Amino acid sequence: xxxxxxxxxxxxxxxxxxxxxxxxxxxxxxxxxxxxxxxxxxxxxxxxxxxxxxxxxxxxxxxxxxxxxxxxxxxxxxxxxxxxxxxxxxxxxxxxxxxxxxxxxxxxxxxxxxxxxxxxxxxxxxxxxxxxxxxxxxxxxxxxxxxxxxxxxxxxxxxxxxxxxxxxxxxxxxxxxxxxxxxxxxxxxxxxxxxxxxxxxxxxxxxxxxxxxxxxxxxxxxxxxxxxxxxxxxxxxxxxxxxxxxxxxxxxxxxxxxxxxxxxxxxxxxxxxxxxxxxxxxxxxxxxxxxxxxxxxxxxxxxxxxxxxxxxxxxxxxxxxxxxxxxxxxxxxxxxxxxxxxxxxxxxxxxxxxx
Numbered sequence: 001x002x003x004x005x006x007x008x009x010x011x012x013x014x015x016x017x018x019x020x021x022x023x024x025x026x027x028x029x030x031x032x033x034x035x036x037x038x039x040x041x042x043x044x045x046x047x048x049x050x051x052x053x054x055x056x057x058x059x060x061x062x063x064x065x066x067x068x069x070x071x072x073x074x075x076x077x078x079x080x081x082x083x084x085x086x087x088x089x090x091x092x093x094x095x096x097x098x099x100x101x102x103x104x105x106x107x108x109x110x111x112x113x114x115x116x117x118x119x120x121x122x123x124x125x126x127x128x129x130x131x132x133x134x135x136x137x138x139x140x141x142x143x144x145x146x147x148x149x150x151x152x153x154x155x156x157x158x159x160x161x162x163x164x165x166x167x168x169x170x171x172x173x174x175x176x177x178x179x180x181x182x183x184x185x186x187x188x189x190x191x192x193x194x195x196x197x198x199x200x201x202x203x204x205x206x207x208x209x210x211x212x213x214x215x216x217x218x219x220x221x222x223x224x225x226x227x228x229x230x231x232x233x234x235x236x237x238x239x240x241x242x243x244x245x246x247x248x249x250x251x252x253x254x255x256x257x258x259x260x261x262x263x264x265x266x267x268x269x270x271x272x273x274x275x276x277x278x279x280x281x282x283x284x285x286x287x288x289x290x291x292x293x294x295x296x297x298x299x300x301x302x303x304x305x306x307x308x309x310x311x312x313x314x315x316x317x318x319x320x321x322x323x324x325x326x327x328x329x330x331x332x333x334x335x336x337x338x339x340x341x342x343x344x345x346x347x348x349x350x351x352x353x354x355x
Contacts, residue, residue, distance in 0.1 A: 001304055002341055004311020005334045009038055012331040017052035018060075020089050022315065022327040029095065030087045032057065032107040033155070036114045038331045040218065041338040043117060051123050057111060058127070060092050061134045068137040071144050079103055083141070085157065101153030103160060105145065106214075108138055109169030113219065116176025126180075136181045142170050148190040154203070155211040156246055161203040165211035167194045172219035195221065200229050202247070208233040209247045210279050217285040231286050234279075242306045242317040244279025255319050274316040274325070277306055278333040281340035288340075293347050300344050303337050313337060 012019045014030075019038045021027040035053055042050040061068070067083055076082050084094045085104040115135060118125040126132050147170045151160035171191035174183060195215070202209035213234060216227045238245045249266025251257055253274035260268070284299035307313055313333035314324030 001307070001310045002338060004309075005313075005338045005341075006041070006311075008311055008329045008334045009041065009331055009338075012038070012329075013049075013053075014089060016092065017049075017056040018089075018092065019053070019331050021332065022330050024326045024328070027315075027327050027330075028089050030089050030092055032060075032085055032087075033104070033110055034332050036107075036110040038335045039114065041335050041342070043114075044121065050118060051125060054111075054114060054118060054125055055127060055131075056092070058131045058134055060087065061138065062130060063092075064094075065134065065137065068134075068141055071141055072137075075144060075146070079153075082145070083108065085153075101157040101160075103150075103152040104154065104157065104166065105142065105147045105150065105152045106155055106163070106166040106169035108142060109147075109166070109171070109173035112138060112173030113169065113176045116173070119180070120176075132180065135177055139174060139177065139181045139183060139187075142174065143184050143187055148194045155214070156250075156252070159205075161205060162194065162198070163209075163211065164195055164198045164202050165209065165214050167191050167198075168215045168219055168221050171195065172221055199226065200233060206247045208237045210234060210238060210244050210276060210282070211246070213279075213282045213286050216289050217282065220289065223289065227286065227290055231283065231290065234283065238279070239283075240273075240275040241320070242322070243275030243277045244283070245273035245275060245319075248273070250274065253316055253318065253325050255321075272319050274319060276316045276333075277303065277313045278330070278336045280306065281333075281336040284340035285336070285343060288343050288347065293344065296340065296344050296347075300337075300340050303340065311337075 018030045018035045021031055021034045039050050039053040064083060079102045082103045084102045085107050086095055086100060087093060088095055115125050148167055149162060151162050152166050153160055154163040155165050171188055174188050201207045202212050212230045215222045216230060234244060237248060249270050250273040251262040251269045254269045255272040256269055280299050280303040284296040287295040308324060308328060312329040314328035315330035317324050
């Protein structure tokens with residue numbers, strides 16, 4: 001199944017090194033966040049696949065460096081003024097034919113985190129002074145937009161709030177590159193204060209959210225009791241038969257969405273939310289962080305049980321059914337499975353050696 005999952009990622013990887021989220025027509029775009037998560041299985045490999053992805057992301061930021069310079073002069077307010085989260089798959093250009101929730105601070109945090117993790121492993125992440133300049137400007141960007149208090153569209157690209165998962169990604173990204181940039185005093189601490197003020201919720205409107213798992217893995221900002229509190233809330237409130245719902249009352253791919261649209265109160269959709277498959281391997285990774293390998297193994301097996309074929313995980317299943325949506329396979333889901341499966345296998349191998 002690992003082999004097949006890697007084959008899925010390879011098919012979704014474009015010649016320039018970035019990934020389309022899924023082969024479906026709706027998702028044949030490049031998202032910064034998806035490319036970062038889909039690159040993580042290659043982080044500890046000896047190939048140059050990981051660096052290639054990030055080098056193309058650097059080129060993306062170089063193309064839109066004018067935005068970084070413009071935002072250095074004034075704080076943005078409209079969505080188009082921010083760095084975009086989604087781009088065309090071929091030319092990697094901003095997509096302007098429809099409005100989109102582009103204010104997603106976690107995408108910048110995720111990129112910075114990925115750069116820092118690559119450097120920590122001795123990878124050639126920075127090709128020249130231009131790349132180093134972009135890292136510094138992205139740090140400055142987070143300062144200028146006031147990431148710790150600026151309401152963004154979040155991981156799910158919906159209404160603007162201050163999201164713990166977005167603030168956390170920025171904190172982790174800033175910490176990851178702090179040795180190679182000029183880090184404004186207090187910039188990390190402001191984010192941590194926001195995280196603790198919001199805890200244990202994701203936002204004012206969401207007391208439990210799948211996106212909060214990112215604070216445990218990959219960002220490792222919360223551990224111990226704080227991490228257990230998040231995992232318990234996700235398992236008790238959001239875990240379903242074939243995946244994890246994003247949050248209670250989520251209308252996206254709800255079984256009622258086609259009939260009633262997405263404009264109803266959130267309570268209208270409760271009990272009909274789509275079940276996202278990457279929540280299962282994500283929970284496995286979080287349980288490993290908590291030192292609970294048995295639980296992690298259970299979630300890895302569960303992930304394999306909901307594959308449509310070996311190595312192929314859909315984005316989601318319609319609530320209470322075995323029917324996946326059209327975004328199958330979803331590269332992000334396959335990447336999370338690879339990370340969880342390899343981590344569990346590595347833990348088991350280490351245990352056998354000790355025995």
